[in-house]
Amino acid sequence: xxxxxxxxxxxxxxxxxxxxxxxxxxxxxxxxxxxxxxxxxxxxxxxxxxxxxxxxxxxxxxxxxxxxxxxxxxxxxxxxxxxxxxxxxxxxxxxxxxxxxxxxxxxxxxxxxxxxxxxxxxxxxxxxxxxxxxxxxxxxxxxxxxxxxxxxxxxxxxxxxxxxxxxxxxxxxxxxxxxxxxxxxxxxxxxxxxxxxxxxxxxxxxxxxxxxxxxxxxxxxxxxxxxxxxxxxxxxxxxxxxxxxxxxxxxxxxxxxxxxxxxxxxxxxxxxxxxxxxxxxx
DNA sequence: CGCCAGGGACGAA
DNA sequence: TTCGTCCATGGC
Numbered sequence: 001x002x003x004x005x006x007x008x009x010x011x012x013x014x015x016x017x018x019x020x021x022x023x024x025x026x027x028x029x030x031x032x033x034x035x036x037x038x039x040x041x042x043x044x045x046x047x048x049x050x051x052x053x054x055x056x057x058x059x060x061x062x063x064x065x066x067x068x069x070x071x072x073x074x075x076x077x078x079x080x081x082x083x084x085x086x087x088x089x090x091x092x093x094x095x096x097x098x099x100x101x102x103x104x105x106x107x108x109x110x111x112x113x114x115x116x117x118x119x120x121x122x123x124x125x126x127x128x129x130x131x132x133x134x135x136x137x138x139x140x141x142x143x144x145x146x147x148x149x150x151x152x153x154x155x156x157x158x159x160x161x162x163x164x165x166x167x168x169x170x171x172x173x174x175x176x177x178x179x180x181x182x183x184x185x186x187x188x189x190x191x192x193x194x195x196x197x198x199x200x201x202x203x204x205x206x207x208x209x210x211x212x213x214x215x216x217x218x219x220x221x222x223x224x225x226x227x228x229x230x231x232x233x234x235x236x237x238x239x240x241x242x243x244x245x246x247x248x249x250x251x252x253x254x255x256x257x258x259x260x261x262x263x264x265x266x267x268x269x270x271x272x273x274x275x276x277x278x279x280x281x282x
Numbered sequence: 283c284g285c286c287a288g289g290g291a292c293g294a295a
Numbered sequence: 296t297t298c299g300t301c302c303a304t305g306g307c
Contacts, residue, residue: 111303111304113302115303116291116301119291120289120290123290123291161288164289164290168303171303171304206304207304208305
């Protein structure tokens with residue numbers, strides 16, 4: 001199936017620490033595991049060639065996942081006019097999109113993500129999926145979808161520990177217990193403003209401001225949330241006259257970028273990380 | 283306030 | 296090869 005391309009950089013987008021279920025294939029295409037299917041995306045000159053084990057609504061699913069409908073040109077122009085740093089760096093960020101991923105998957109995955117770096121997060125998530133996710137065969141290879149809530153709601157601490165999540169095992173357990181009591185919570189967030197959503201999420205033990213922001217940015221496309229991690233801190237303290245402190249950075253982001261704070265901070269992250277050689281995890 | 287609590291990848295030595 | 300560092304959160 002062909003999808004019109006709209007200026008996306010698949011590598012930058014998929015290997016930027018937003019998602020953890022992607023592989024780069026030998027033909028330079030990318031295979032990603034979404035909530036209900038496995039999708040292969042190959043960048044051709046004029047379009048994206050997409051294929052999946054499940055073809056139903058595939059164009060809609062990929063369009064939503066890759067955030068292809070949004071006008072990133074307009075956003076980028078605003079960012080350049082808001083902040084000098086982008087005048088010389090925005091070209092590095094062209095084609096970078098904020099993925100729209102599954103809410104429940106983000107909820108659990110970003111609790112795990114506290115653990116360590118991307119490669120380790122991938123390992124833990126993979127183990128969880130292999131143990132509890134639905135098996136899917138695509139192009140003669142086996143994949144495992146992210147588990148449904150029903151299938152992991154009673155998972156034990158010991159088993160979580162086996163997945164290499166360290167002492168976050170109890171945070172995950174606690175988050176699952178929270179959902180047991182409020183089954184519609186993740187859908188309720190859709191109707192909350194961002195401030196309230198952060199307040200609710202961070203009231204759950206094991207979810208702090210960073211993880212809450214990631215869940216909202218990558219699971220709900222809330223561009224007015226901005227995960228501040230060590231890369232971002234480094235970038236901000238190197239480039240702006242802002243104290244190396246979460247509150248100071250938050251104030252600066254809101255003041256400077258407003259509704260675009262989330263994407264601005266992802267661009268910071270992207271620029272800072274790309275100073276080093278990029279690694280491919282597969 | 284500052285430290286500690288898995289643990290496995292990873293960079294430096 | 297070995298060894299120190301990291302990662303975000305909550306508890307003390």
